[in-house]
Amino acid sequence: MQSRVALVTGGTGGIGTSIIERLAAMGHRVATNYRDEARATAWQKSMRDRGIEVHLARADVADPKQCEAMVRDIEQKVGQVDIVVNNAGITRDTTFHRMTSEQWNEVINTNLGSVFNVTRPVIEGMRDRKWGRIIQIASINGQKGQYGQANYAASKAGMHGFTISLAQENAKFGITVNTVSPGYIATDMVMAVPEEVRGKIIQQIPTGRLGKPEEIAYAVSFFIPDEASWITGANLSANGGQYMGW
Numbered sequence: 001m002q003s004r005v006a007l008v009t010g011g012t013g014g015i016g017t018s019i020i021e022r023l024a025a026m027g028h029r030v031a032t033n034y035r036d037e038a039r040a041t042a043w044q045k046s047m048r049d050r051g052i053e054v055h056l057a058r059a060d061v062a063d064p065k066q067c068e069a070m071v072r073d074i075e076q077k078v079g080q081v082d083i084v085v086n087n088a089g090i091t092r093d094t095t096f097h098r099m100t101s102e103q104w105n106e107v108i109n110t111n112l113g114s115v116f117n118v119t120r121p122v123i124e125g126m127r128d129r130k131w132g133r134i135i136q137i138a139s140i141n142g143q144k145g146q147y148g149q150a151n152y153a154a155s156k157a158g159m160h161g162f163t164i165s166l167a168q169e170n171a172k173f174g175i176t177v178n179t180v181s182p183g184y185i186a187t188d189m190v191m192a193v194p195e196e197v198r199g200k201i202i203q204q205i206p207t208g209r210l211g212k213p214e215e216i217a218y219a220v221s222f223f224i225p226d227e228a229s230w231i232t233g234a235n236l237s238a239n240g241g242q243y244m245g246w
Contacts, residue, residue: 001225003027005079007071009061009118010088011054012043014187015137018213019085022221024052028083031055031074061088061114062106071121080129081122085220086115086159087137089152096150104151111155115162123170132175133224136163137216140183140239156181160235167233176232180219183239186210206241 006023010016011032020030034040034056047054055078059070074081089111092103119134126132141149142156160179167177184190184201190210191198202209219238222228237243
């Protein structure tokens with residue numbers, strides 16, 4: 001497989017780190033964004049200690065100008081971006097009747113607005129080069145909804161509408177656009193939930209356990225090789241059977 005440049009947003013988190021590790025193992029050069037320089041530098045060093053070089057570029061994915069600058073920095077220092085994994089995401093959970101416009105907008109802008117902000121600066125280059133892979137990391141809760149997550153569920157459901165539209169526009173240019181929808185994954189955020197609550201979540205999962213970040217990374221990697229070039233506009237549910245749909 002040809003080595004390409006992959007941009008994974010939110011790469012310093014649990015799922016993002018696993019995606020970067022997987023793509024690097026496939027031979028790709030990887031980059032990610034950051035906002036907290038000290039934290040990102042420490043993370044970069046830990047990756048380097050394991051033999052993985054990751055280019056860091058400062059950017060808040062909710063800001064289109066910062067995303068434009070991030071992409072241009074990566075192009076100049078690493079190379080043309082041919083793989084984008086829109087992984088960055090946040091939660092601001094509360095029931096809708098208590099939700100503020102700030103809680104709504106912050107989640108929509110970071111989770112959904114970012115897919116425009118990050119993908120727009122790379123799409124024309126992909127079309128010119130007749131090759132590209134764009135993958136959104138959505139969520140099981142974008143498929144089935146979740147109490148207290150109207151903002152988050154809307155943002156993640158919106159990702160797939162973006163996916164299937166962009167897939168239609170760019171299929172003839174050798175660009176595939178797909179979505180991965182993880183279920184509950186054993187990240188630091190989920191493991192910080194009280195054990196009793198985690199137990200109730202696990203009871204709803206047919207496989208009887210939480211997912212692993214590396215399992216989501218594998219799902220992402222499935223869409224990248226040339227052998228997957230006929231798969232576009234798809235949503236791959238990776239949730240242990242907790243939500244099953246056509």
